[in-house]
Amino acid sequence: MINLNAIESYLLIHGDCMEEMKKIPDGSIDLILCDPPYNLAKYSTGNMKFNWRSEINNDLAQWDLKELSPADFLDEFKRVLSPTGNIFIFTSYHMIGKWHEVFDKEFDTFQFMVWHKTNPVPNIRKSSFLNSCELIACMWNKGHTWNFSKQSEMHNFIEAPICMGQERLKSPKHPTQKPLKVLKHIIKIASNENDLVLDMFMGVGSTGAAALSLNRRFIGIEIDQEYYKASLKRLESFKSIKTSP
Numbered sequence: 001m002i003n004l005n006a007i008e009s010y011l012l013i014h015g016d017c018m019e020e021m022k023k024i025p026d027g028s029i030d031l032i033l034c035d036p037p038y039n040l041a042k043y044s045t046g047n048m049k050f051n052w053r054s055e056i057n058n059d060l061a062q063w064d065l066k067e068l069s070p071a072d073f074l075d076e077f078k079r080v081l082s083p084t085g086n087i088f089i090f091t092s093y094h095m096i097g098k099w100h101e102v103f104d105k106e107f108d109t110f111q112f113m114v115w116h117k118t119n120p121v122p123n124i125r126k127s128s129f130l131n132s133c134e135l136i137a138c139m140w141n142k143g144h145t146w147n148f149s150k151q152s153e154m155h156n157f158i159e160a161p162i163c164m165g166q167e168r169l170k171s172p173k174h175p176t177q178k179p180l181k182v183l184k185h186i187i188k189i190a191s192n193e194n195d196l197v198l199d200m201f202m203g204v205g206s207t208g209a210a211a212l213s214l215n216r217r218f219i220g221i222e223i224d225q226e227y228y229k230a231s232l233k234r235l236e237s238f239k240s241i242k243t244s245p
């Protein structure tokens with residue numbers, strides 16, 4: 001079991017979350033904020049070529065090919081979440097129904113948020129809608145942490161560009177690096193300072209960067225060594241006292 005008292009600010013783990021999550025003590029996580037693979041590869045329409053930028057394909061990466069089912073996470077999510085905790089999961093239109101089917105009956109409330117990307121990938125064939133919205137499934141029980149002062153802060157809609165500029169890591173470049181603006185908004189309303197935030201699909205550590213900048217503590221798990229190392233580097237300005245080898 002992980003000794004949570006030893007985590008002053010963050011712990012990054014290189015490994016498979018299905019194994020590593022078993023080492024997290026019961027009821028210890030205040031906010032699960034994660035971005036699992038979307039399994040979009042089968043919807044790929046092939047590479048799109050542009051003369052002003054590199055090719056785009058929604059066949060994202062090897063890690064997106066492995067089918068992960070919401071049911072695989074239910075027991076561990078419920079076990080590690082504190083009674084006042086919240087869960088936010090980035091997902092897409094073809095998965096939101098599956099998350100709802102498995103999780104709605106297990107929590108007091110199941111809702112969703114929409115992140116509208118102000119600069120979505122263009123559709124040069126002009127054959128369909130742009131993919132400008134991403135969904136975030138969210139759930140909690142009565143008595144959960146909720147921080148807001150005005151109803152206007154609580155629209156289930158947020159607008160932000162996809163991650164770019166200085167914020168976007170160049171090497172390694174992660175195809176689905178999430179913007180800090182969206183992550184910080186969720187962390188602010190769904191946790192308190194010093195709370196423990198878990199992202200078991202950490203990628204290049206975006207949830208960690210957002211959580212630590214808001215004085216939360218963080219546990220991140222990532223299976224890909226290059227992304228894990230990029231997270232270590234990205235978060236090194238925040239004090240860590242333990243990392244896996």
Ligand SMILES: C[S@@+](CC[C@H](N)C(=O)[O-])C[C@H]1O[C@@H](n2cnc3c(N)ncnc32)[C@H](O)[C@@H]1O
Binds near residue numbers: 036223
């Ligand atoms: C959608 S990306 C997350 C990107 C992240 N939100 C960011 O901003 O960098 C999903 C990540 O989960 C990782 N992953 C896939 N399967 C995993 C597993 N079983 N355990 C841990 N990480 C996994 C992938 O390597 C990938 O980096």
